[in-house]
Amino acid sequence: MKRIRTAAAVCAAAALALTACTGDPNDVGDGGGDGGGTVDMQIGEVPTLVVSDCDDSECYRIVKNIYDGLVYYDNETGEPINLVAEAITSEDNQTWTITIKEGLQFQNGEPVDAEAFIRSWNNTAYGPNVAGLNYFFGRFQGYAEMNPAPLPEDQWADPEVPEFPEPEADTLSGVTAIDDLTIEVKLTQQFSGFATMLGYAAFLPMAEECLADLEACMWNPIGNGPFMLEGEYDPEAGASAVRWEDYEGGMPAKIDKVNWHPYLGESDCWNDFKTGDIDVCSPRAADFETAMADPELTERLVSQPGTTFTALGFPLWMEEWQDVNLRRAFSTAIDREAVLTVIGQARGVPADGFIPESIFGGGTGSCEYCEYDPEEAKRLLEEAGGWPEGEVFELWYNESADNQTLFRAVGDSIKETLGIEYELVPLDWPEFLTARDEHTVEGPFRYAWGPDYNLNENFLTPVYGGGEAMNVFGYASPEFDAAILAADQAPTLEEAVPLYAEAEKLIADAMPAAPVLYSSDNVFYSEDVENVVLNPIYVAPGGDCELREITVVQ
Numbered sequence: 001m002k003r004i005r006t007a008a009a010v011c012a013a014a015a016l017a018l019t020a021c022t023g024d025p026n027d028v029g030d031g032g033g034d035g036g037g038t039v040d041m042q043i044g045e046v047p048t049l050v051v052s053d054c055d056d057s058e059c060y061r062i063v064k065n066i067y068d069g070l071v072y073y074d075n076e077t078g079e080p081i082n083l084v085a086e087a088i089t090s091e092d093n094q095t096w097t098i099t100i101k102e103g104l105q106f107q108n109g110e111p112v113d114a115e116a117f118i119r120s121w122n123n124t125a126y127g128p129n130v131a132g133l134n135y136f137f138g139r140f141q142g143y144a145e146m147n148p149a150p151l152p153e154d155q156w157a158d159p160e161v162p163e164f165p166e167p168e169a170d171t172l173s174g175v176t177a178i179d180d181l182t183i184e185v186k187l188t189q190q191f192s193g194f195a196t197m198l199g200y201a202a203f204l205p206m207a208e209e210c211l212a213d214l215e216a217c218m219w220n221p222i223g224n225g226p227f228m229l230e231g232e233y234d235p236e237a238g239a240s241a242v243r244w245e246d247y248e249g250g251m252p253a254k255i256d257k258v259n260w261h262p263y264l265g266e267s268d269c270w271n272d273f274k275t276g277d278i279d280v281c282s283p284r285a286a287d288f289e290t291a292m293a294d295p296e297l298t299e300r301l302v303s304q305p306g307t308t309f310t311a312l313g314f315p316l317w318m319e320e321w322q323d324v325n326l327r328r329a330f331s332t333a334i335d336r337e338a339v340l341t342v343i344g345q346a347r348g349v350p351a352d353g354f355i356p357e358s359i360f361g362g363g364t365g366s367c368e369y370c371e372y373d374p375e376e377a378k379r380l381l382e383e384a385g386g387w388p389e390g391e392v393f394e395l396w397y398n399e400s401a402d403n404q405t406l407f408r409a410v411g412d413s414i415k416e417t418l419g420i421e422y423e424l425v426p427l428d429w430p431e432f433l434t435a436r437d438e439h440t441v442e443g444p445f446r447y448a449w450g451p452d453y454n455l456n457e458n459f460l461t462p463v464y465g466g467g468e469a470m471n472v473f474g475y476a477s478p479e480f481d482a483a484i485l486a487a488d489q490a491p492t493l494e495e496a497v498p499l500y501a502e503a504e505k506l507i508a509d510a511m512p513a514a515p516v517l518y519s520s521d522n523v524f525y526s527e528d529v530e531n532v533v534l535n536p537i538y539v540a541p542g543g544d545c546e547l548r549e550i551t552v553v554q
Contacts, residue, residue, distance in 0.1 A: 035254035035255055035551045035552065035554075036254075036255065036256045036552065036554075037255050037256055037257075037528075037551070037552025037553075037554070038255065038256060038257040038258070038259065038552065039255050039257070039258050039259070039279050039280075039529060039547070039550055039552065040258075040259045040261060040277060040278050040279050041258055041259065041260050041261065041278070041279065041280060041543075041544075041547075042260075042261055042262075042263050042268075042269035042272075042273075042278050042280070042281055042542055042543050043058055043061060043062070043238065043260045043261065043262055043263070043542070044057075044058040044262070044263060044264070044540075044541075044542055045058055045235065045262070045264055045429055046058045046059050046062065046233065046235055046262070047059060047235075047430075048218050048219075049062060049063060049066070049217070049218060049219055049220075049221045049233055050214055050217055050218050050221070051063060051067065051120060051124075051133075051201050051202075051204040051206060051221070052120070052123055052124035052129070052131035052132065052133055052134075052202070052206075053131055053132040053133065054132070054133065054201040055132035055133055055201075057450060057539075057540035057541065058540060059201075060201055060538070060540070061540050061544060062233070062241075062260065063201055063204070063221070063223075064201070064225075064538055065225055065226065065227040065241065065253075065258075065547050065548065066221055066223035066225050066227055066228070066229065066241065067204045067205070067221070067223040067224055067225045068083050068084050068104075068112075068223075068224050068225045068226075068249045068251070069083060069084060069198065069199050069200070069201075069203060069204050069205075070082070070083065070084050070085040070088065070098060070100075070117070070198040070199070070203060071083055071085060071088070071195070071198045071199040072199055072251060073199050073453070073454060073535060073536065073537040073538060075533050075534075075535050075536070075546060075549065076536075077536070078358075078359075078360065078454035078535075078536040078537050079454070080195060080196050080198065080199055080453070080454070083199075083249065083250055083251065084100055084101060084104060084112060084205070084224075084249070085098055085099065085100060085101070085198070086099040086100060086101045086181075087099045088195045088198065090194070090195075092190065093187075093190040093191060093192045093194070093489075093491070094186065094187050094189065094190045094191070095184065095185070095186050095187075096184070096185045096186075096187070096194055096195070097178070097182065097183070097184055097185075098117075098182070098183040098184075098185065098198075099181060099182050100112065100113060100114060100117075100181040100182070100183070101181075102181060103248060104224060104248055104249060105224065105246070105248070106205075106207040106222050106223065106224045107207075107222055107223055107224065107228050107244055107246075108207055108209055108222050110207045110208055110209065110222075111180075112205055112224045113180050113181055114177040114178075114179070114180060114181060114182060114183045115177060115180075116205035116206065116207065116208075117183060117203070117205045118171075118172075118175055118177060118183065119206055119208065119211055120203075120204060120205050120206035120211070121137060121140075121172060121175060121202075121203070122146075122170065122171045122172055122175070123206065123211060124136070124137060124202055125137035125140065125142075125143055125146050125147070125172055126146050126147075126167070126170055127146055127147035127148065127164050127167055128164045128167065133200075133201060133202035134147070135462065135466075135470075136197070136200070136202035136203070136452075137172065137202070139187045139188060139189065139191055139194075140172050140174045140175065140185065140186070140187060140188070141172070141173050141174025141186045141187065141188055142169060142171070142172040142173030142174045142175070143172065143174075143188075145167060145168040145169040145173065146167050146168075146169050146170065146171075146172065147164075147167065148164055148165045148166075148167055148168075149164075149165075150164055173186075174186035174187065174188075189485065189488055189489060190488060190489040190490075191488045191489075192488070192490055192491065192492055192493050192495075192496050193453075193455045193457055193488075193493060193496065196453050196454060196455050196493075197452070197453050197455075197458075198453075199453060199537070200452045200453055202452075205224060207222040207224075209222055210222045219232040219233045219234070219235075220232045220233065223244075224249070225244070225247070225249065226243060226244055226247045226249065226251060226252050226253040226548055227241040227242065227243060227244060227253055227258065227547065228241060228242055228243075228244040229241050230242055233260075235262065236262060236264070237262070238259065238260040238261050238262045239259075239260055240257055240258065240259045240260070241257070241258050241260075242256060242257045243255065243256050243257070251548045252548070253547065253548055254531075254548070254549065254550070254551050255547070255550060255551065255552055258547055261277075261278065263542070265399070265400075265428075266399070266400065266401055268281075268283075268284050268401070268542065269281040269542065269543055270283045270284065270287050270291075273524065273526070273543075276526060276527075276528070278526070278543070279525060279526045279528060279529045280523055280524070280525050280526070280529070280532060280543045280544065280545050280550075281523070281524055281542070281543035282521070282522055282523050282524070282541065282542055282543040282544075283522075283524070284401050284402045284405075285342070285343040285344055285347070285401070285402050285405045285406070286401065286405075288343070288344035288346075288347060288522075289344055291524065292344070292346060292522075297524055300524055300525050300526070300527070301522065301523070301524050301525075302521070302522075302523045302525070302532055302533075302534055302545075303346065303520065303521065303522045303523075304520070304521050304534055305349075305356070305357070305358045305518070305520055305521075306348070306356065306358065306518060306519030306520050306521045306539065307356050307358045307359055307450060307451050307519065307536060307537065307539065308356070308448060308449070308450040308518070308519035308539075308541075309351065309354065309355065309356055309448065309449050309450075309459065309515065309517075309518060309519075310348075310351070310406070310446070310447070310448045310515075310516050310517045310518075310519070311351070311354075311447045311448070311513040311514055311515050311516055312330065312331075312334070312395075312407075312410060312444050312445075312446070312447070312513060312514040312516055313436075313444060313445045313446070313447035313472060313473055313512070313513045314327050314330075314444055314473060314511070314512055314513060314514070315439065315441055315442070315443065315444070315445070315473070315474065316468070316473050316474035316475055316512055317439045317468065317474035318442070321444075323384040323385070324509075324510060324511060325380045325381075325383045325384035326380075326381065326384040326385075326387075327511045327512075327514065328369040328380045328511055329377045329378075329380035329381040329384060329418065330377075330414055330418075330444070330514055331367075331369045331370060331511060331514035331515075332369050332370075332371065332372065332373045332374075332376050332377040332380065333372075333374065333377040333413060333414045333417035333418050334372065334410055334413050334414060334514060334516060335372045335413045335417075336350035336351070336370070336372060336516060336517065337350060337372070338409065338413060339406065339409040339410060339413065339516065339517070340517070342405060342406075342408075342409040343402070343405055343406050343409065346520060346522060347519070347520055347522060348517040348518055348519050348520050349517065349518050349520065350370070350516075350517065350518075351367070351370060351515030351516055351517050351518050352365045352366075352367050352370050352371075352515070353365050353366040353367045353370070353504065353508065353515060354366060354367065354459060354460075354504055354507055354508060354513075354515055355456045355459040355460075355504060356518040356519075357518070358518075358536060359451055359454060359455070359456055359458075359459065360454050360455055360456060360497065361455060361456030361457075361497035361498075361500055361501060362456050362459070364501050364504060364505075366501070366504050366505050366507075366508040367508045367515050368508065368509075369508075369511060369514075370514070370515050372413075374417045377417050377418060378417070378418065381418055387418065387420050391420075391421075392420075392421045392422060392423050393420060393421075393422050393423075393443050393444065394422070394423050394424075394425045394441075394442050394443030394444075395407055395410070395411050395422050395423065395424050395425065395443060395444055395445070396425040396426075396427065396432065396435070396436070396441045396442075396443055396444070396445040396446065397424070397425070397426060397427075397432070397445065397446035398426070398427060398428070398429045398432035398433070398446060399426040399427060399428055399429070399432075403426075403446055404424065404426065406446075406516075406517075407424065407446055408424060410516060411424065425441075425442075425443070432445075432446075436472050437472055439472075439474055445472075447472065447473075447513055449463055450539070450540075451537050453537065454536070454537050455493075455497075455500075456497060456500045456501065456504065457484070457487065457488075457496070457500045459504075460484060460500060460503055460504060460507065461484055464477075464480060464507055464512060465480070465481060465484060471512075473512035473513060474512075475510065475512040477506065477510060479506060480503055480506045480507065480510075483499070483502055483503035483506060484500070484503050486499055487499030487500045487502075487503060521534055521539055523543055523544065523545060524543070525545070527553065528552060528553055529550055529551065529552055529553060530550075530551055530553055531549055531550055531551045532545045532549075532550055533545060533546040533549040533550070534546070
């Protein structure tokens with residue numbers, strides 16, 4: 001995701017207690033839909049384009065332009081601004097009413113109405129579908145009845161897809177169509193941040209034709225947004241999308257066409273950017289300083305604070321990593337300034353907490369053990385009982401040139417400070433995700449999180465909540481869960497945000513991960529384009545921008 005020049009804000013707390021932020025989405029640009037031309041964009045590995053499984057940045061870069069959601073996050077502040085929604089209101093933060101604008105359609109002519117959202121949400125929330133974004137509906141009444149616990153592993157027909165007992169229900173009891181354009185949502189508990197969530201992929205609508213054939217929709221979705229794919233997306237060759245001329249929403253495209261070019265594995269877009277074949281690109285560590293020293297290139301640079309958090313995760317399911325002082329020792333042994341020197345100092349800032357300042361409620365500086373202190377690191381290691389002589393720790397990461405550079409620098413700092421040898425363990429992206437999520441990595445690992453929506457809670461609940469089986473660290477704390485619940489039930493976001501910050505302090509004390517860096521976004525653009533805007537919430541690595549805003553130089 002991208003971050004903007006100032007810390008993101010939200011609507012006035014008094015208004016948010018009752019309603020989502022409202023406003024004209026066209027305030028983000030001129031909304032004219034004129035301009036034309038073609039833009040060539042890089043993209044990474046895209047696993048699917050089905051909205052229920054769109055749980056990574058590369059998928060979302062396409063989906064957020066093919067679809068319109070209930071809200072969109074403002075390009076300047078990150079505030080949720082109504083897009084498909086006419087209004088989102090609540091009197092108690094537990095029962096919410098969503099009114100949808102009239103006259104909107106999918107690209108196949110189906111209406112974008114209450115049922116379009118409800119069918120999508122039920123599909124994602126139904127446990128046996130094993131949707132990647134299923135957990136976003138955990139706050140909804142009826143979710144538990146749709147998600148019985150999986151059967152024990154030895155009863156699974158396929159270890160990739162758990163067998164569920166027959167659910168009691170296949171629809172969310174807390175979601176009702178009051179009429180064609182009105183949805184009532186009942187949550188299990190109060191949650192003042194509900195409206196803020198609704199710009200994420202989990203809450204997008206789905207055409208009935210798409211739901212009837214998810215296999216076809218996987219690479220050729222039927223959207224309701226300003227761009228429409230030309231044929232199927234090819235994960236290796238990419239695809240093109242054209243401006244949908246019948247779009248009636250509030251944020252039309254200004255260009256005629258975008259070509260997405262995949263760069264997979266170790267490949268990246270920088271050489272193609274320099275030859276003019278790619279219009280927007282962010283250089284990797286090896287090319288970054290050279291690019292930043294080129295005055296011609298820096299005339300076409302957008303640079304701003306980022307919203308991504310990168311950390312060294314600890315495998316708390318392994319006995320040797322259960323001592324908190326060992327984890328604190330490793331954290332204080334990381335010279336974060338030196339790490340930045342290796343990857344490019346303008347590419348981030350040392351993390352002093354678990355939530356970037358650019359996220360609403362973030363920037364609290366909660367991490368006492370994020371300051372580089374070799375003597376304290378050695379003291380903490382001794383208090384933890386030391387490290388077995390001659391034993392090497394493994395440092396796992398998903399394979400890419402940048403990740404290797406970053407985590408080699410992290411490993412080198414720990415080795416130099418504590419005298420502990422390490423070994424890098426690179427895996428390809430799917431293999432790494434599986435090993436991390438299933439707790440089979442055998443040492444500290446790369447962890448990165450970018451926002452799904454603009455609230456400090458989003459860096460806490462889905463990352464550390466749910467118990468040890470539900471998060472990648474194996475962390476569980478009833479005290480943390482209770483602190484999150486108390487914040488959820490605050491009457492307003494203004495009152496909830498500092499309570500979430502108190503929950504962040506519990507994470508900082510337990511240290512299931514050692515924060516390393518907050519990102520900075522540095523994107524270069526070609527002479528052929530202008531109006532290159534970085535959205536604070538919707539940014540992805542490698543070189544990204546708002547395709548609804550970019551224009552071609554005529």
